[in-house]
Amino acid sequence: MTDIFKDFITQLAEVNKQDMNRIMSCITTHEIKKNTIILSQGEVCTRFYFLEKGCMRTYYITKEGQEKTRLVSFDNSPVTALTSFITQKPSVEYIDALEDSELLSISYDDFFILLNEIPSWALFYRKMLELAFAFQNRRIEDLVTLSAKERYEKLLKEQPHYIQRLSNRVVATYLGISQETLSRLKSK
Numbered sequence: 001m002t003d004i005f006k007d008f009i010t011q012l013a014e015v016n017k018q019d020m021n022r023i024m025s026c027i028t029t030h031e032i033k034k035n036t037i038i039l040s041q042g043e044v045c046t047r048f049y050f051l052e053k054g055c056m057r058t059y060y061i062t063k064e065g066q067e068k069t070r071l072v073s074f075d076n077s078p079v080t081a082l083t084s085f086i087t088q089k090p091s092v093e094y095i096d097a098l099e100d101s102e103l104l105s106i107s108y109d110d111f112f113i114l115l116n117e118i119p120s121w122a123l124f125y126r127k128m129l130e131l132a133f134a135f136q137n138r139r140i141e142d143l144v145t146l147s148a149k150e151r152y153e154k155l156l157k158e159q160p161h162y163i164q165r166l167s168n169r170v171v172a173t174y175l176g177i178s179q180e181t182l183s184r185l186k187s188k
Contacts, residue, residue, distance in 0.1 A: 002027060004052050004076050005104050012131075013123040022123060026110035030103040032056075038103075039095040045084035047105040051077050054101025055165060058093050059173065069174040070139075072098070072162060079103070083131060098170065148177045152185045 002024060009015055009023070028047075032038060039045055041061065049056075056079040058071040070093065073079035084091035085108060099167070106114075114121040142151055152175060155162055162171060172182040 002029075002052075002104060005050050008050065008076060009124050012127040013120045015118075015120040015124070017119045019120055023114060023120065024107075026106045026114065027104050028106070030105060032097045032101045032103055034097050034100050037094055037096045039081055039084075039091055039093065041094055042090045042094055043084075044088055045081040045091050046084055046108050047080070047086075048108070048111050049079045049095075050073065050103045051079045052104060052106045054097060054103075055099040056095060056101055056103075057170060058095050058096050060093055067173045069170060070136075072166065072170070072174060074161065074165070078132075080126065082129075094124075098166065119187055132183070143176050148175065148181055151175045151177070152182065 002185065004019060005027070006024070009020070015023070033121050038056075040047070053075050056073045057069055058073070058079065058081060059067050062066055081091040081093045081095060083089075084093070085086045087121060088108060106140070115125060142154065146154065155171075155175065162174070162186040166174075168182055168186075172179045177185075
């Protein structure tokens with residue numbers, strides 16, 4: 001199970017066996033049922049999560065009560081409210097399970113102790129932040145520069161599993177469109 005996480009780490013940074021054992025000694029496993037919220041708005045994100053299997057969503061609820069999905073995470077990917085985790089301030093996001101999911105996590109304290117102890121963990125963290133920044137920047141660019149139709153077509157081409165595994169409601173909130181608009185786009 002944790003081999004997937006080890007592989008994820010070593011794709012970003014070379015880690016020797018002793019350091020990997022130290023990292024893995026800080027990891028906790030969690031089985032999360034579908035529809036479970038692991039972080040609510042106003043709570044501080046005290047754990048860095050890695051999704052080994054399943055599907056999780058990071059989203060906001062606007063003042064008008066509308067959901068806005070920032071990120072959908074599938075197997076073998078991080079799923080954490082990074083701003084809250086880094087700053088240790090209350091989150092403006094929610095994280096919930098869209099499917100039964102298997103998570104690994106590490107506490108904030110252990111995460112940052114490892115940064116000071118293990119140079120390759122610091123490299124992993126830097127590269128992971130770079131990937132997260134690039135991904136979120138592309139998401140913002142798409143939301144600002146592409147039409148609803150173009151965003152849907154891009155998702156269908158580059159991430160067809162979103163359409164296959166997610167409800168229309170979640171896909172619509174991810175694309176920043178109404179469910180009605182999504183239905184019209186799907187029917188064309």
